[in-house]
Amino acid sequence: MASIEVILGDITHQQVDAIVTAANESLLGGGGVDGAVHRAAGPRLAQAGAAIAPCDPGDAKATPAFDLNPPVRHIIHTVGPVWEGGGYDEAGILAACYRRSLQVADELQARTIAFPTIATGVYGYPADDAARIAIDTIRSTPTAVQRVLLVAFDEESRNLLAAALRDGTHPQDEPSRR
16 A cells, blocks of 8 residues: 655655646646646647547546656646536546556556645535545555655645545555645
8 A cells, every 4th residue: 555645835846756637638738736737847748648638537648747857757647527516426536536547657657646636626626525535545546656645735735635644544644744
């Protein structure tokens, strides 16, 4: 089982093999985390995304990291669900994002990975439920990944992720105050 750590920070500056971006189906870039990842990785990222698009909600696809600094070698693009009240399997789709991203990381032989909070921005997924789904899914997904960083962009998200992590803490999990 991978160790899980919650941090506050910029996902594009993490020292990991792969970062996950909360993408849209076109993989051409967007706002929020995806916009930040595209700006940091450079214009070749949109070209690579276009070549493998579309990406369905709950799926994940990988591209090179382009202009991101090593050790980041890969960007895993996953498309979260748009929140429509919970009656359209949004929870199942969100869980699939984390599960499929870990499967792609295994295919890439990534041992460290950083996730943002998927679908909680413009897609409107309730942040507290999303935090619980992220933690539960990462814990229950078999993977060769050794270290998972959950990178929150603000203090509220960090607190929700840390609380979800504490609710079922395993010895290798580390809520962080960074």
